[in-house]
Amino acid sequence: MKTQNYLKVSKPLFTILLISITLNVQSCKSDKKNVSNDHLKEDLIKENTINILTENMDFQMADTIPSGWNTFKYKNASPQTHFFLIDKYPEGITLDSVKARVLPPFDRGMKLINEGKPKEGFAEFGKLPAWFMDMKNLGGSGLISPGHLAQTTVKLDPGYYIIECYVKMSNGMWHTSMGMAKEVIVSETNSGNSEPKADIKVEISSTDGIVFNDSISKGKHCFSVYYKDQIVHENFIGHDVNLAKIDDNANLDDLNNWMDWSNPKGLIEPAPKGVTFLGGVNNMTTGDTGYFTVNLEPSRYVLISEVPNPAGKNMLKTFLVSN
Numbered sequence: 001m002k003t004q005n006y007l008k009v010s011k012p013l014f015t016i017l018l019i020s021i022t023l024n025v026q027s028c029k030s031d032k033k034n035v036s037n038d039h040l041k042e043d044l045i046k047e048n049t050i051n052i053l054t055e056n057m058d059f060q061m062a063d064t065i066p067s068g069w070n071t072f073k074y075k076n077a078s079p080q081t082h083f084f085l086i087d088k089y090p091e092g093i094t095l096d097s098v099k100a101r102v103l104p105p106f107d108r109g110m111k112l113i114n115e116g117k118p119k120e121g122f123a124e125f126g127k128l129p130a131w132f133m134d135m136k137n138l139g140g141s142g143l144i145s146p147g148h149l150a151q152t153t154v155k156l157d158p159g160y161y162i163i164e165c166y167v168k169m170s171n172g173m174w175h176t177s178m179g180m181a182k183e184v185i186v187s188e189t190n191s192g193n194s195e196p197k198a199d200i201k202v203e204i205s206s207t208d209g210i211v212f213n214d215s216i217s218k219g220k221h222c223f224s225v226y227y228k229d230q231i232v233h234e235n236f237i238g239h240d241v242n243l244a245k246i247d248d249n250a251n252l253d254d255l256n257n258w259m260d261w262s263n264p265k266g267l268i269e270p271a272p273k274g275v276t277f278l279g280g281v282n283n284m285t286t287g288d289t290g291y292f293t294v295n296l297e298p299s300r301y302v303l304i305s306e307v308p309n310p311a312g313k314n315m316l317k318t319f320l321v322s323n
């Protein structure tokens with residue numbers, strides 16, 4: 001049944017991707033300009049990309065994907081802001097285990113925090129099973145605004161993974177609890193893809209924040225994100241790197257406060273005004289590197305981490321792309 005679902009969505013998704021790619025995004029490898037749709041079609045097949053589509057609190061994608069380097073093209077065709085994050089739990093833990101033991105404490109805890117009872121809320125998280133702390137994040141996209149496509153490349157070993165999005169609906173409910181959690185099998189078959197080559201190198205660490213050379217030209221870029229370290233921040237999660245376009249009416253203080261899920265007004269719809277999220281590389285562990293590709297038009301941008309008070313951690317860094 002799941003396979004049928006995937007077949008059902010694959011054709012429109014392919015069309016959307018072709019349109020989006022024509023407008024915006026090409027892969028790290030391809031440097032061609034003004035190519036016809038036929039060439040793009042060949043590139044898509046050749047590059048063995050994994051397409052993910054969200055229309056309504058879902059992840060529409062293949063149930064089984066190859067191991068090795070994979071480029072994920074995540075199309076957000078919903079009215080909400082999302083990301084996808086790849087979780088690797090200890091052997092034997094399945095999506096059913098997560099639904100039974102992890103989502104309930106998070107649901108109850110968030111509800112209490114939203115009711116103005118943070119102490120009671122955080123106490124709920126003490127009820128998480130011990131194996132939750134052994135879960136590793138293997139990357140995924142950064143936040144992506146409605147109508148946009150995020151392109152992220154990571155390396156995965158064969159095994160059982162869960163893909164999730166824990167942005168909150170306007171009523172404070174997690175997207176994870178609304179259906180944005182999916183099991184994915186990474187097979188023994190290797191994708192055969194090689195590691196991308198980045199032209200912009202970003203490093204993130206708890207000590208130095210987000211570090212990169214901010215002299216960035218307009219056009220297509222492949223960013224690498226190197227996790228010099230990874231730690232557990234005040235809200236129990238690690239740091240990541242998200243790219244956003246910042247309009248003149250955007251308020252960076254509002255954005256800074258919004259990046260913390262444990263804030264009742266954080267990581268919730270609506271996203272801050274004048275901010276368009278364009279993907280990035282979601283949480284990884286110390287020593288890992290992920291990649292994201294994006295086409296930058298002249299504007300102001302920010303690289304920002306989804307942690308409490310990123311500005312205070314040197315994890316809110318603006319840069320200007322000029323004409």
Ligand SMILES: [Cu+2]
Nearest residue numbers: 082165167175
């Ligand atoms: Cu979501």
